[in-house]
Amino acid sequence: MSDLGKRTLTSLLVGLGSITAYALWALRGSAPAGDDLRAWALAMLLWLGGSIALQILAQIAFHIALAVVFTAKMGEEEGKRLLSSAMTEDERERLLSWKAARVGQGLAGLGLVAALALLGLGAPPAAALHALLGGFALDALAEGVLILLYAERGASYG
Amino acid sequence: MVKPLRIRNQIRRLRFFAGEMTQLELAERAGVSRQTIIALEAEKYAPSLELAFRIAAAFGMEITEVFRADEGGIADEGARE
Numbered sequence: 204m205s206d207l208g209k210r211t212l213t214s215l216l217v218g219l220g221s222i223t224a225y226a227l228w229a230l231r232g233s234a235p236a237g238d239d240l241r242a243w244a245l246a247m248l249l250w251l252g253g254s255i256a257l258q259i260l261a262q263i264a265f266h267i268a269l270a271v272v273f274t275a276k277m278g279e280e281e282g283k284r285l286l287s288s289a290m291t292e293d294e295r296e297r298l299l300s301w302k303a304a305r306v307g308q309g310l311a312g313l314g315l316v317a318a319l320a321l322l323g324l325g326a327p328p329a330a331a332l333h334a335l336l337g338g339f340a341l342d343a344l345a346e347g348v349l350i351l352l353y354a355e356r357g358a359s360y361g
Numbered sequence: 362m363v364k365p366l367r368i369r370n371q372i373r374r375l376r377f378f379a380g381e382m383t384q385l386e387l388a389e390r391a392g393v394s395r396q397t398i399i400a401l402e403a404e405k406y407a408p409s410l411e412l413a414f415r416i417a418a419a420f421g422m423e424i425t426e427v428f429r430a431d432e433g434g435i436a437d438e439g440a441r442e
Binding site for chain 2: 291
């Protein structure tokens with residue numbers, strides 16, 4: 204697997220863990236009531252902040268691990284060059300991200316449609332809020348999976 | 362319907378004739394990651410025109426000496442999403 208694939212997989216696993224943790228908390232009996240939008244909004248904001256912090260920490264840990272592996276395999280000087288190359292965001296990485304984002308954004312849009320449909324059907328506002336959040340969470344996960352897929356299968360501008 | 366082109370390249374062979382230039386060295390000269398050079402050599406990525414020029418320049422060659430386009434017979438369907 205390429206360095207980009209490993210980095211994306213790290214991010215994907217952290218994201219999955221974070222979403223699972225939130226889902227487990229939200230399904231508990233002590234979670235806020237369905238119409239308490241303020242409490243849900245604060246909980247979601249807290250979760251989003253925590254998830255971003257976790258992603259940053261995971262990426263720092265990943266790059267430290269990569270540096271250690273490269274240095275052990277290739278020596279300090281060559282290891283630094285390899286790490287610098289692995290961290291270069293070039294046109295291929297941007298193409299993979301763009302292609303993945305096209306699909307992911309569709310899923311985020313579906314979240315909005317689901318939220319509106321839920322409200323239309325008389326579901327609690329918190330359910331609609333979660334449909335929106337779920338759409339964005341699916342977007343992030345799908346983008347990660349697609350980047351992995353495109354990185355392995357190949358991609359072109361055509 | 363116009364058949365898509367498959368971009369072929371001579372990068373691996375040219376690296377060999379350039380004193381076994383490493384993928385990392387070529388990546389640094391072209392301003393991309395080593396993974397991109399690996400993907401190019403495996404023909405899992407078709408470069409932009411700008412990158413194709415930069416790679417050709419790294420070998421001191423014309424772009425057509427490094428890259429060529431084959432019509433039809435796409436072997437990498439997966440690469441054409």
